[in-house]
Amino acid sequence: MSSQSAVRLQIDGLGRAFQGRPVVRDVTLSVAAGQVLCLLGPSGCGKSTTLRIVAGVDWPDTGTVRVDGRVVTGEGRRVPPEERSVGLMFQDFALFPHLSVADNVGFGLRGPRAQRQARVRELLERVHLDSHAAAFPHELSGGEQQRVALVRAIAPRPRVMLMDEPFSGLDNRLRDGIRDETLAVLKEEGTAVLLVTHEPEEALRMADEIALMRGGRIVQRGAPYNVYNNPADREAAAFFSDINVITGEVNGALTETPFGRFLVPGGVQDGTVVDIVIRPQHVRIDFDREGRGPLPTPQDGTPARAIVVRSRFIGKESLVEFRLDQDGSRMSATVPSVFLPKPGTPLWLMIRRDRCFVFPRK
Numbered sequence: 001m002s003s004q005s006a007v008r009l010q011i012d013g014l015g016r017a018f019q020g021r022p023v024v025r026d027v028t029l030s031v032a033a034g035q036v037l038c039l040l041g042p043s044g045c046g047k048s049t050t051l052r053i054v055a056g057v058d059w060p061d062t063g064t065v066r067v068d069g070r071v072v073t074g075e076g077r078r079v080p081p082e083e084r085s086v087g088l089m090f091q092d093f094a095l096f097p098h099l100s101v102a103d104n105v106g107f108g109l110r111g112p113r114a115q116r117q118a119r120v121r122e123l124l125e126r127v128h129l130d131s132h133a134a135a136f137p138h139e140l141s142g143g144e145q146q147r148v149a150l151v152r153a154i155a156p157r158p159r160v161m162l163m164d165e166p167f168s169g170l171d172n173r174l175r176d177g178i179r180d181e182t183l184a185v186l187k188e189e190g191t192a193v194l195l196v197t198h199e200p201e202e203a204l205r206m207a208d209e210i211a212l213m214r215g216g217r218i219v220q221r222g223a224p225y226n227v228y229n230n231p232a233d234r235e236a237a238a239f240f241s242d243i244n245v246i247t248g249e250v251n252g253a254l255t256e257t258p259f260g261r262f263l264v265p266g267g268v269q270d271g272t273v274v275d276i277v278i279r280p281q282h283v284r285i286d287f288d289r290e291g292r293g294p295l296p297t298p299q300d301g302t303p304a305r306a307i308v309v310r311s312r313f314i315g316k317e318s319l320v321e322f323r324l325d326q327d328g329s330r331m332s333a334t335v336p337s338v339f340l341p342k343p344g345t346p347l348w349l350m351i352r353r354d355r356c357f358v359f360p361r362k
């Protein structure tokens, strides 16, 4: 195994309850050198608790944490945080206000002075802050302070970097640049990164792999593309974008919808209620030609007529909400750029069948 693919962080069967309420349930994850794993989930799902256990500031009821194969938590061991070779970066990172930028970055370094200075210089150059080495934190902007916090955490070359919503204090304009720069630095250093976030865009942008967490459990794990395009269930689909849900009952492996018959994946019994889920960007809109719409196609099925309820421009795209003629149900579609049909306008909708997810109701 090459050092780039070696597992640096291994978490097995982690469980943690507070006052008898389980918050982390049987969490198993691994992160390789140079890999970014995003732990993604709604507020309160147990992400930070997992991270705190890995950091060694909280202790699980069950399970183990290994860094480079060495047990640091579990099997009766409690290695203190500073002896784990784990770097930390949190949203409310605190730089030492009385130390210069260079001294902040060099704070956790050991070894000969010249070597330490060289490492500090190298890292400050890397994030374009070498000219600010003598400045104090209050003289820097929020984004600059964030970059200092990043290189301070990286300076001792931790084997694993733990990041908890590290960019949420930054304004949008700054955030993308700092995310990309952070990612580049972490990749260059070959650090294994466990990043906690509740923002799907952040996870999609940063992660090599996403672990989706809900109610203390990992409900899905995979490459961003797969988690987005092949969600494990309806909630997982809804976590990444608004969704449209068409509900139907299975009869002979088919279910009737306003968009024609849908073939339901094998093994679903007759009488089962299924949710057909489609993201608004995969709903196609076509014009009404005196009461007629486009012809059915194998890819898009039968078009359904709908009346515009509301349309809004939301930045890069327009969001149009509809009411279907057939059953009065609501659907929304997004269209790139500006498309703002008036309420009451009849239009035709088609749904990309290859982009639909079908989930039996639990």
Ligand SMILES: Nc1ncnc2c1ncn2[C@@H]1O[C@H](COP(=O)(O)OP(=O)(O)OP(=O)(O)O)[C@@H](O)[C@H]1O
Binding pocket: 018, 019, 023, 041, 042, 043, 044, 045, 046, 047, 048, 049, 050, 198
């Ligand atoms: N020390 C504690 N004592 C009691 N309950 C706690 C403690 N720490 C966390 N919890 C509870 O455990 C649950 C999970 O918290 P955690 O901070 O891990 O969630 P999270 O997914 O990181 O959420 P957020 O994104 O809001 O930080 C929450 O309901 C929280 O109130």
